[in-house]
Amino acid sequence: MTRIAIIGGGNIGEALASGLVADTSGPAAGISAQDVIVVDPTAARLDHLHERYGVATTDDAVEAATEADIVVVAVKPYVVASVLDQISATLDANDTETVVVSVAAGVTLATIEASLAAGVPVVRVMPNTPMLVGKGMSAVVGGRFARAEQVEAVRAMMEAVGAAVVVGEKDMDAVTAVSGSGPAYIFLVAEAMVEAGVQLGLARPVAEQLAGATIEGAAAMLVAGEKSAFELRGNVTSPGGTTAAAVRGLEENGIRKAFYQAMEACARRSAELGRPRSDED
Ligand SMILES: NC(=O)c1ccc[n+]([C@@H]2O[C@H](COP(=O)([O-])OP(=O)(O)OC[C@H]3O[C@@H](n4cnc5c(N)ncnc54)[C@H](OP(=O)(O)O)[C@@H]3O)[C@@H](O)[C@H]2O)c1
Incomplete structure (x- = not known):
């Protein structure tokens, strides 16, 4: 026991x-x-x-x-x-x-x-x-x-x-930036997808269901581990197609830079948190 x-x-x-x-x-x-x-x-x-x-x-x-x-x-x-x-x-x-x-x-x-x-x-x-x-x-x-x-x-x-x-232990601040705080990034992505879907004319409940199930499905493919995120994205990005247009929009708006900066800030905050009198996380 x-x-x-x-x-x-x-x-x-x-x-x-x-x-x-x-x-x-x-x-x-x-x-x-x-x-x-x-x-x-x-x-x-x-x-x-x-x-x-x-x-x-x-x-x-x-x-x-x-x-x-x-x-x-x-x-x-x-x-x-x-x-x-x-x-x-x-x-x-x-x-x-x-x-x-x-x-x-x-x-x-x-x-x-x-x-x-x-x-x-x-x-x-x-x-x-x-x-x-x-x-x-x-x-x-x-x-x-x-x-x-x-x-x-x-x-x-x-x-x-x-x-x-x-x-x-040297990895813990980076772990915090990837998986500890990571769910919030995905919720933010879901929120943005829902709002954009509503802008495009979808009813909110439909947009919410589409975004949630899409994230769940994509995550299941990723966790299955047969292909990397890079390969999975490549497979659904036909040359000159709809997904290519969307991915270009994200890249041009600095999605990678946003993640680098956000996760560096998270790791820095994690390093600070152990100090006495920190009062939030
Ligand atoms: N939430 C996350 O996503 C997440 C992720 C990774 C790690 N963590 C870590 O997990 C820890 C807990 O986070 P949480 O989100 O579960 O916080 P939480 O919901 O605030 O839970 C902490 C609980 O501990 C109680 N508590 C306060 N002082 C206590 C004491 N002296 N003895 C026993 N219980 C006491 C609190 O009661 P009162 O509310 O009445 O004060 C509250 O119910 C944090 O250190 C956080 O860094 C959280």
């Missing part, structure tokens, strides 16, 4: 809890609702999580961390230090070797390790919101005290809510 404490029952904490409980045949199949405890300061939130997923709940992080195998810290980056401070002595006193997992954007392994007793294994994860529908993409990196099998256990845990890959 693996006992998992999730500190912070917001978007990410709820998505993880729901995935762990729902996973009956995957890597988290052995984890039942009774093995998962979620900590949050808001009583209404705890009631919702208990009623919807059957997980245990508490507003006491120390109680949840006691004898937990894995503690997932899923609070905003600026709250991480105070949570670690609260549970550090408990982790040290646990009979079991508790692995601390942080999903906080920008908070480095060194910062987390410095807040805990020497030797506590720490794993940093950058997930994304499609984990709410079981289609998340998580990048996982182990700290200096985390053994390979502990990093693998966390990677497998994250597979309960999508795909998960192990990377190096």
Whole structure:
């Protein structure tokens, strides 16, 4: 039995809890609702999580961390230090070797390790919101005290809510720019496609359905992995045709430059976020 404490029952904490409980045949199949405890300061939130997923709940992080195998810290980056401070002595006193997992954007392994007793294994994860529908993409990196099998256990845990890959910590700001914040770029593209479709005379619900299903279909082809994005786009771009005209319009308006600049800004912001008193992500 693996006992998992999730500190912070917001978007990410709820998505993880729901995935762990729902996973009956995957890597988290052995984890039942009774093995998962979620900590949050808001009583209404705890009631919702208990009623919807059957997980245990508490507003006491120390109680949840006691004898937990894995503690997932899923609070905003600026709250991480105070949570670690609260549970550090408990982790040290646990009979079991508790692995601390942080999903906080920008908070480095060194910062987390410095807040805990020497030797506590720490794993940093950058997930994304499609984990709410079981289609998340998580990048996982182990700290200096985390053994390979502990990093693998966390990677497998994250597979309960999508795909998960192990990377190096130097990659985390770039990972944040690609997959962590990436869903928002795609939502923005969808929004723009819908508005343009409406301008072209489509009813809004029809434009929304066309844009959403198109993004889902294109993503499925990409994830199938047989062809690169470059090849897939080439295959649907007939010389002198309609798609070629549209792609030229996007290129002339600087779509690549916009992405380079946007993602550089995202990675820079990720690097800044671990600093004390940051208050947004
Ligand atoms: N959302 C994303 O797309 C995304 C993607 C990748 C990584 N992340 C990371 O995931 C983390 C959580 O993000 P989120 O979107 O899930 O945030 P969120 O929805 O605000 O969830 C955080 C939850 O933690 C609760 N909380 C605050 N202080 C607490 C404490 N001391 N002990 C226990 N719970 C506490 C909050 O309650 P109150 O609201 O009552 O304060 C809230 O319910 C962040 O560090 C973020 O960087 C998020």
